[in-house]
Amino acid sequence: MSALPDQNRLIIFDTTLRDGEQSPGASMTRDEKVRIARQLERLRVDVIEAGFAAASPGDFEAIRAISGAVRESTICSLSRANDRDIARAAEALAPAARKRIHTFIATSPLHMQMKLRMEPEQVLEQAKLAIRYARHHTDDIEFSPEDGSRSDEEFLCRVLEAVIAEGATTINFPDTVGYAVPEQFGERIRRLRERVPNSDKAIWSVHCHNDLGLAVANSLAGVAIGGARQIECTINGLGERAGNTSLEEVVMALRTRHDYFNLAVGIDTTQIVPASKMVSQITGFAVQPNKAVVGANAFAHASGIHQDGILKARETYEIMRAEDVGWTTNKIVLGKLSGRNAFKARLQELGIELESEQEVNAAFARFKELADRKAEIFDEDIMALVSSADHEQAGETYRLVSLAQRSETGALPHAKIVFAVDGKEVSAESSGDGPVDAVITAIESVVKSGAEQVLFSINAISNGPQSQGEVTIRLSHSGRIVNGVGADPDIIVASAKAYLAGLNKLHSKVERVNPQGV
Ligand code: KIV
Numbered sequence: 001m002s003a004l005p006d007q008n009r010l011i012i013f014d015t016t017l018r019d020g021e022q023s024p025g026a027s028m029t030r031d032e033k034v035r036i037a038r039q040l041e042r043l044r045v046d047v048i049e050a051g052f053a054a055a056s057p058g059d060f061e062a063i064r065a066i067s068g069a070v071r072e073s074t075i076c077s078l079s080r081a082n083d084r085d086i087a088r089a090a091e092a093l094a095p096a097a098r099k100r101i102h103t104f105i106a107t108s109p110l111h112m113q114m115k116l117r118m119e120p121e122q123v124l125e126q127a128k129l130a131i132r133y134a135r136h137h138t139d140d141i142e143f144s145p146e147d148g149s150r151s152d153e154e155f156l157c158r159v160l161e162a163v164i165a166e167g168a169t170t171i172n173f174p175d176t177v178g179y180a181v182p183e184q185f186g187e188r189i190r191r192l193r194e195r196v197p198n199s200d201k202a203i204w205s206v207h208c209h210n211d212l213g214l215a216v217a218n219s220l221a222g223v224a225i226g227g228a229r230q231i232e233c234t235i236n237g238l239g240e241r242a243g244n245t246s247l248e249e250v251v252m253a254l255r256t257r258h259d260y261f262n263l264a265v266g267i268d269t270t271q272i273v274p275a276s277k278m279v280s281q282i283t284g285f286a287v288q289p290n291k292a293v294v295g296a297n298a299f300a301h302a303s304g305i306h307q308d309g310i311l312k313a314r315e316t317y318e319i320m321r322a323e324d325v326g327w328t329t330n331k332i333v334l335g336k337l338s339g340r341n342a343f344k345a346r347l348q349e350l351g352i353e354l355e356s357e358q359e360v361n362a363a364f365a366r367f368k369e370l371a372d373r374k375a376e377i378f379d380e381d382i383m384a385l386v387s388s389a390d391h392e393q394a395g396e397t398y399r400l401v402s403l404a405q406r407s408e409t410g411a412l413p414h415a416k417i418v419f420a421v422d423g424k425e426v427s428a429e430s431s432g433d434g435p436v437d438a439v440i441t442a443i444e445s446v447v448k449s450g451a452e453q454v455l456f457s458i459n460a461i462s463n464g465p466q467s468q469g470e471v472t473i474r475l476s477h478s479g480r481i482v483n484g485v486g487a488d489p490d491i492i493v494a495s496a497k498a499y500l501a502g503l504n505k506l507h508s509k510v511e512r513v514n515p516q517g518v
């Protein structure tokens, strides 16, 4: 395969399901990943990095399911530079219409010495062997020199020339620890492309982390100065530590400043906000209100002067249109009287494909339950209830049955909860500093998990006082971090659901290998 034919087209490579999932607590179920992958396909991303096949059987299954479900985007699996990982990636990708293997090895002195304990010549050899082996499985091979921005340039030139000669078709330059600054980063890519003799045989790509808040700026510099033609990014900038380059920001920068970048992307920008909401709801990572493009305030104008300007001419204070990135005025989609067919049709419009009629029935029963308590049901409510049904299907240990809670000014809140443990109902009660504390103390009086609660957040799923509250509780235990998410019109009930969801995740003891950990 040769380099990209159209130099004015930029490839969007989404790694929400791989690097994004490496965020502490952001693990997703197979069905959640398929749902996000379908949304990424609707967004028309060119490449979806669906995971790291060798990480765990669950990761493998998710990549395989996505490879079967998505037809329009190329599906990619990460793999370390060894035969076992590459074979596993190829096996998981087998059903894909278009597949890519992304293999990597660290090239910085620090990583080679301290992490890999390998000599540079060994690293070079292993990189070549990995590409040679990957070629048995596909022609579409991406190579990343991990910790690229702290690697020696001479050595990088040798490695990159060698892997392109072996058949790597994309060279992805990662700023693994978010150390780069834009001009220097762009210049480095430009020099590498100049110095590597066969550089024109590959598409150059950038992969930036946001430790200094520069991921988007670095990626754009890699494109504008360095000549990269692929950007790796995630929805909402999800990713390890401070995250990755955010898809919505780079895409809208390229679109809005087409006069400057002069590059086309194939993204359907109207799918950006739905994708952002879906990822936030599934992972429990709330989007900050002032986040560019997808934050709740991104198109809100509070000051009188700005409002006046907008009314006279929108362009006075807006450089993008809210509707172009998928903001819609929240419309009521369903209600108490809606039937099963209307519900099923709405699921389809949201890209939610439940596998069996039994699953549709279960989701519909939940919908009816919710509609009895909440007059107006929005898309966000439907997504939340499908997500909780997913978790139930995935064989939960703990499930909320009922909760009674009492709070009164001047008195200690008290909670009485009934929940199922492996199908058997238990009840517990407790007082607490606040109502949520009372609920969690009651649960813990039975479960005794020993988990530490490291984050608690509540968000309104939709607008208005009738909105369901969505609670995220992050638990940490024996080095594992999980997010439990729960939604309910009653935020104390949502908290109980979130806590039990977190305990379920801790209980599932899924062992995953972090690709960059070894
Ligand atoms: O940040 C990084 O270096 C990575 C590589 C595996 C591409 O995620």
Ligand code: ZN
Binding pocket: 019, 174, 176, 207, 209
């Ligand atoms: Zn990364």
